[in-house]
Every structure is written in C-alpha cells, then in structure tokens.
Amino acid sequence: MGALRRIVLALLAATLLPVLVLRWIPPPTSAFMLAARVSAFLEDDRQFRLRYQWVPWEEISPAMKLAVIAAEDQRFGDHFGFDWNAMAQAWQHNQRGLRPRGASTLSQQTAKNLFLCRSRSYLRKAAEAYFTVLLEAFWPKRRILEIYLNIAQFGKGIYGVSEASRAYFRKPASQLLAREAALLxxxxxxxxxxxVDQPSPYLLKRRLWILRQMRQLGGTAHLAGL
Incomplete structure (x- = not known):
C-alpha cells in the first residue's frame, strides 16, 4: 500500500503542478500543438508551419470572447465544467441516429486541447474529466476562456485567436468585429x-446563427458575469 500511495501522490503532483503554474504563466505549447508537429514530421510535411502567439485577456476583442461562448458553451458561466443538460440532449439526439452531436464545455475542450490527445478512448475521457475538475477548481472562468482562445485551432497550423486574426483579417485580436469573431x-x-478563408454556405449560415445567439445572450455585457 505504501508504494501505491506514493504512485498516486506522484501522479497527483505531476498533474496538479502544471495546472497551478498555468494559472499565471502562458502555456508555451499544448498537447494538440505537439501532436500536430509530430504528425507533420512523420508525414514529412515540409510545408507545415505552426503559428502560435499568446495574447492576454485584455488584448482579445470582447466580441471574440462572446462568440465562442455563444457557439460552444452558452452555460459556461453557470456550470462547474460539465453541462449535464446538454450531455443528456446530445445523448438523446445521437440515439436517434442523427448526425453525432457533442456536448463538451469550453472547460472540457481546454483540458483536452492543453493536456491530452485526440483519442476517443474511455481512459482519455476520464483524464479529460479529471483535468476539467482541476481547471474549474483552480482557475477562474476568465482564465479558462483566455487559455482556450489562445490554444484553440482555427486552421491548419494556426492556433490561438491572435494568429487567426492576423492570418485571416490582418489585424490584432483586439480589433476583431462581431462578424469576424463569429466566423472564427x-x-x-x-x-x-x-x-475561414473559404467559407462554405454552411459556415456562413452557422456564423449568422452565432451572431443571433450573441445578441440573445445580451451582447458583450454577458462577459461581466465571468
């Protein structure tokens, strides 16, 4: 039992320490970025270039913050990492044999993108849940959203809203307009x-839906509750 206890404590320390450090320090990379680099190397993709530049909360357009909440997790400010209602609805939807629908919150997506791989195994889902609890316990909601916006992928090799804004709109993230944020x-x-650079009819329709959701949430005043 002594050896098992030491192993458990070592695992807790190994997972808790980076969460505590990243509460204040910008992540230099993410698990998904590392996986992309490895994949490009194995495929000998010499055209691949990873673009990532951290930008703090204050330098991200409020419209961009609201857009991802409207698109991905409208109960972000109210839950503790898991939206049980959305999960139940997604399960019922998928049971009917319709196009699969996910229910991951922004907290879950941040945990997965930052620390884990893309596999769909039960072990990975359990690890995702564990890290989600840690993020919710030790980070404020603003930090979770700040890191999510900085590590989310917006195109091949393009990670984070700063690089996405410059790549697609040739402007800093602080100047993104609502229609641009909704498209991202x-x-x-x-x-x-x-x-983003070749929007399909589906993507343009989805942008309009996100813009409507942003208005229904009350606009950027919604962010005051985070």
Whole structure:
C-alpha cells in the first residue's frame, strides 16, 4: 500500500503542478500543438508551419470572447465544467441516429486541447474529466476562456485567436468585429474542413446563427458575469 500511495501522490503532483503554474504563466505549447508537429514530421510535411502567439485577456476583442461562448458553451458561466443538460440532449439526439452531436464545455475542450490527445478512448475521457475538475477548481472562468482562445485551432497550423486574426483579417485580436469573431468561432467544430478563408454556405449560415445567439445572450455585457 505504501508504494501505491506514493504512485498516486506522484501522479497527483505531476498533474496538479502544471495546472497551478498555468494559472499565471502562458502555456508555451499544448498537447494538440505537439501532436500536430509530430504528425507533420512523420508525414514529412515540409510545408507545415505552426503559428502560435499568446495574447492576454485584455488584448482579445470582447466580441471574440462572446462568440465562442455563444457557439460552444452558452452555460459556461453557470456550470462547474460539465453541462449535464446538454450531455443528456446530445445523448438523446445521437440515439436517434442523427448526425453525432457533442456536448463538451469550453472547460472540457481546454483540458483536452492543453493536456491530452485526440483519442476517443474511455481512459482519455476520464483524464479529460479529471483535468476539467482541476481547471474549474483552480482557475477562474476568465482564465479558462483566455487559455482556450489562445490554444484553440482555427486552421491548419494556426492556433490561438491572435494568429487567426492576423492570418485571416490582418489585424490584432483586439480589433476583431462581431462578424469576424463569429466566423472564427464557426469553424471550431472542425477547423480543417471548415475554412475561414473559404467559407462554405454552411459556415456562413452557422456564423449568422452565432451572431443571433450573441445578441440573445445580451451582447458583450454577458462577459461581466465571468
């Protein structure tokens, strides 16, 4: 039992320490970025270039913050990492054999993107839940959203709202307009197939839906509750 206890304590320390450090320090990379680099190396993709530049909360357009909440997790400010209602609705939807629908919150997505791989195993889902609890316990909501916006993928090799804003709109993230922020948020379910620079009719329709949701949430005043 002594050896088992030491192993458990070592695992707790190994997972808790980076969460505590990243509460104040910008992450230099993420698990998803590292995986992208490895994949490009193994495929000998010499055209691949990873773009990532941290930008603090104050230098991100309020419209961008609201857009991802409207698109991905409208109860973000109210839950502790898990939206049980959305999960139940997604399960019922998927049971009917319709197009699969996810219910991951921004907290879960941040935990997965930052620390884990893309596998769909039960072990990965358990690790995601564990890290989600840690993030909610030790980070304020603003920090979770700040890191999510900085590590989310917006295109091939493009990570974070700063690089996405410069790549697609040639402006800093602080100057993003609502329609631009909504378009960036619209690609988040699949930033490889859904392209900001070549928006499909589906993507443009999704942008309009996000803009409506942003208004229904009360505009950027909604962020005051975070």
């Amino acid at each position: 948020a619209a690609v988040l379910p699949n930033p490889i197939l859904l392209r």
